[in-house]
Amino acid sequence: MAKHRAIPPGFMTVGEVAKKIGVTVRTLQYYDKEGLLSPSAESEGGRRLYTDKDLVTLHQITSLKSLGFSLDDIKQRLISLETPTDVANALTEQADSIREKIEQLTASLAAIEQLKEEVLQMQTVNFKKYADIIVNLQMKNDSYYLIKRFDDDTLDHIRNRFDKESGLNFVDRFNRLSDEIVQFQKENVPPESEKCQQVVKEYWGLIMEFTNGDMSMLPKLMEIGNIDTATNAWEERQKIVNEYLEPALQVYFSKLGVNPFEEVQG
Structure with missing residues (x-):
């Protein structure tokens, strides 16, 4: 890590980076500790300095984190940013991850809308039955709505069977x-x-x-x-x-x- 007497052009302090990306200073310190993102330089006064390239890497991390990936997963997914192709590959992977998340959220939304319709049709509050419907929706069982026709004894039989x-x-x-x-x-x-x-x-x-x-x-x-x-x-x-x-x-x-x-x- 290079050391500088002052903050030269093109470098940012940890506070400036945190403000630009919308994370906390503590988060950046944690990423450094976990080996996800270390500052590119340090001032002689001990201030940790980041570059625009670090900002792009941080964007990779925060984007993947927002999609539900663990820090260990993110470590494996981070792509080197040495060439325009590297950057394009990183963006492609992020786009693919976002599309996958959109598909998952779309399926979840459809399941919720279906469950809402079932709840209104059932006209009674039965959380045990709601839970069974949710499980069947997750299993993509097209016959899920049959559950509302089952009484509790039959549902218990199905759960045990x-x-x-x-x-x-x-x-x-x-x-x-x-x-x-x-x-x-x-x-x-x-x-x-x-x-x-x-x-x-x-x-x-x-x-x-x-x-x-x-x-x-x-x-x-x-x-x-x-x-x-x-x-x-x-x-x-x-x-x-x-x-x-x-x-x-x-x-x-x-x-x-x-x-x-x-x-x-x-």
């Missing part, structure tokens, strides 16, 4: 089978056909997996799944699935020689 990974896996399989059933309906595949009955068998297997074999849950699931008027794309699809599945399940149960729904209702 599935974690994030197994829950997503279950939803993926459920959606895949539902899409197949919708396609069968479009193609007028007979409910009694072999390929339809194979899908029905898988679908019923999912129901048993969800309930863990607890037949007492079936009436509740029937009530939850009953959709008179579809209000969104998922409900529209499920309405088609339900209408196609009803006769297909009757065929499936007749081959088994038992109808679990009738037994539970009886």
